[in-house]
Amino acid sequence: MGRKIVITSGKGGVGKTTVTANLAYALASCGERVVAVDGDLGLNNLDVAMGIEGKIAYDLFDCAEGRCRAKQALVQSPWHKNLFVLPACFGKNRKEPETNAVRAVVGDLGSLFDFVLLDCPAGIGEGFRRAVACSEEALVVINPHVSSIRDADKTINLIFENRPCNVGVVVNRMRGDLAAAGEILTPQEIASLLKVKLVGVIPEDDKITSGLSLGRGRCARAFSVLAGNVLKNRCKIFDCQSAYTGFFGSIRRKLKSIL
Ligand SMILES: Nc1ncnc2c1ncn2[C@@H]1O[C@H](COP(=O)(O)OP(=O)(O)O)[C@@H](O)[C@H]1O
Ligand SMILES: [Mg+2]
Numbered sequence: 059m060g061r062k063i064v065i066t067s068g069k070g071g072v073g074k075t076t077v078t079a080n081l082a083y084a085l086a087s088c089g090e091r092v093v094a095v096d097g098d099l100g101l102n103n104l105d106v107a108m109g110i111e112g113k114i115a116y117d118l119f120d121c122a123e124g125r126c127r128a129k130q131a132l133v134q135s136p137w138h139k140n141l142f143v144l145p146a147c148f149g150k151n152r153k154e155p156e157t158n159a160v161r162a163v164v165g166d167l168g169s170l171f172d173f174v175l176l177d178c179p180a181g182i183g184e185g186f187r188r189a190v191a192c193s194e195e196a197l198v199v200i201n202p203h204v205s206s207i208r209d210a211d212k213t214i215n216l217i218f219e220n221r222p223c224n225v226g227v228v229v230n231r232m233r234g235d236l237a238a239a240g241e242i243l244t245p246q247e248i249a250s251l252l253k254v255k256l257v258g259v260i261p262e263d264d265k266i267t268s269g270l271s272l273g274r275g276r277c278a279r280a281f282s283v284l285a286g287n288v289l290k291n292r293c294k295i296f297d298c299q300s301a302y303t304g305f306f307g308s309i310r311r312k313l314k315s316i317l
Contacts, residue, residue, distance in 0.1 A: 059168045059169060060091075060167070060168040060169070060170070060171045060172045060173055060174050061172070061173050061174070061194065061195060062164055062168055062174045062176070062192065062193045062194050062195065063173065063174070063175050063176070063193055063194075063195040063196065063197060063288070064097070064175075064176045064178050064189045064190055064192070064193035064195070064196045064197070065077050065078045065081070065175060065176065065177055065178060065196075065197050065199060066178035066186065066189065066190070066196055066197070066198055066199070066213060066217070067178075067180065067198055067199040067200065067206070067209065067210060067213060068180075068181070068182065068206070068208075068209025068210050068212055068213040069180060069201075069205070069206050069209045070101075070180030070181070071180070072199050072200065072201045072206055072230060072231075073199050073201070073230040073231060073260070074098075074177055074178060074180075074199050075098070075103055075104055075107050075177050076107065076230070076266060077197070077199050077228055077230060077260070077284075078094050078104060078107075078175050078176075078177040079094065079104065079107040079108050080260075080266075080277070080278075080281040081175060081197075081281060081284055081285060081288070082094040082108070082135075082141055082173070082175050083135075083137055083138060083141060083281070084278075084281040084282045084284065084285035085172075085173050085285045085288065085289065086135075086137075086138040086139075086140040086141040087138060087282070087285075088285055088286075088289060089140070090140065090172040090173055090289070091140050091170070091171045091172045091173070092140060092141050092142070092171060092172065092173045092175065093132065093141075093142045093143065093144055093167050093170070093171045093173070093174050093175070094108060094141075094142075094143050094144070094175045094177060095118065095143075095144040095164065095167070095174060095175065095176045095177065096117075096118065096143070096144065096145050096146035096177050097118070097146070097160075097176045097177055097178050097179065097185065097188070097189040097192075098146065098177055098178065098179040098180075098185065099118070099119070099146045099152075099154065099155075099179065099185060100179060100185065101179065101180075102145065102146040102147065104143060104145065104146075104177045105133075105143060105145040108135045108137070108141075108143050109135060109136050109137060110133040110134075110135060110136070110143050110145065113133050114133060114145045114147060115130070115131070116130055116131035117131055117144070117145050117146050117147045118131070118144055118145070118146045118155070118160065118163065119146065119147070119152055119155055121144070121163045122155035122156065122159035122160050122162075122163055123155065123159070124159075127166070128144065128163050128166040128167055128170075129166075129170065131144055131145070132144055133145060142171070144163075144167065154184055154185070154188075155188075157187070157188045157191050157192070160188055160192055161191060161192045164176070164192040164193075174193075176189045176192060176193055178190075182212065182213065182216055186213075186216075187220060190216075190217055190220045190221065190223070191220060191221065193223070194223065194224065195223060195224040195225070195226075196217050196223050196224070196225045196226075197225075197226055197227070197228050197257060197258075197288075198210050198213055198214055198217075198225060198226070198227050198228070198252075198254070199227075199228050199230050200227055200228070200229050200230065200248060200252075201229075201230060201231050202229055202231070202232055202233070202236075202237070202242045202243055202245070202248060203242070207243070207248055207251065207252065210227065210252060211251075211252055214252060214254060225254050225255075226254060226255045226256070226257035226258075227248065227249050227252060227254050227255070227256055227257060228257055228258040228259070228260065228284065229245040229248055229249075229256070229258070229259045229260070230260045231260070231261075231262045232245060232259050232260065232261050232262060232298045233261075233262050233298070234261065234297075234298030234299040234300075234301060234302050235302045235310070235311045235314045235315070237298070237299050237302075238299050238302035238303050238307060238311060239302070239311055244299065245259045245295065246295075255293060256293055256295060257284065257287050257288065257293065258280070258281075258283065258284030258287060258295075258296070259280060259295050259296045259298060260277060260280045260281065260284070260296070261276050261277060261280055261296070261298045263275065263276060263277040265277065279296065280296040280298075283295070283296045284296070302314075
């Protein structure tokens with residue numbers, strides 16, 4: 059059976075969809091069969107992040123309501139032959155699907171793939187509970203700001219209340235220059251405050267705006283380290299900070315603050 063991992067956070071806009079798409083691609087690049095499921099039924103955009111918009115025939119609603127089998131709704135991502143997406147389409151007059159029905163769909167996918175990644179909606183409402191109930195593991199995406207950390211703390215407690223779950227954090231949009239200057243917490247400090255394991259650190263990167271970083275640049279390397287950690291259950295951390303420490307690091311920090 060494949061591993062079912064929900065990608066969640068308290069806040070919206072911290073990078074859940076970005077992490078889902080890029081982690082899915084990085085795992086597929088390691089030879090794993092991966093499906094990314096758009097569990098955000100209100101503000102669905104995983105299809106755009108994974109380059110399959112305009113190719114959708116059926117979606118998660120159709121599978122959950124028995125109009126098609128999970129296999130029929132899958133769309134292969136153009137980025138990798140091992141990578142598939144189960145999209146969600148928001149439409150008028152559509153009722154939220156039952157948790158049990160979605161769990162059955164995710165269960166079917168678990169028998170076809172090595173990894174099922176669920177992109178979770180923001181907040182702690184019905185969609186969040188449903189996505190958590192369908193998964194066995196959770197990655198909580200956090201930005202290195204106090205408000206995001208506080209939301210993540212609530213989210214982690216709710217995950218544990220819902221079910222025993224293997225929870226890790228991914229610190230996204232990390233600014234090594236600010237961490238080295240002591241202006242924000244380091245990823246290790248964030249994980250120890252939240253009392254969960256640190257699974258990944260992804261740097262802030264302007265080039266990521268279109269969704270996938272596709273194997274190039276610092277972000278792609280950070281996602282590949284994250285995929286290795288998920289696969290091998292280890293905690294190797296992508297280093298965003300050391301370039302900004304020491305004498306030359308302090309010059310780089312100064313330059314970054316004025317550019
Ligand atoms: N590491 C990053 N560096 C720069 N921008 C990022 C990074 N991660 C996400 N973003 C941007 O942040 C915005 C929100 O990301 P998204 O993945 O849609 O968040 P969520 O799914 O949590 O609402 C998007 O414009 C995305 O491109
Ligand atoms: Mg999203």
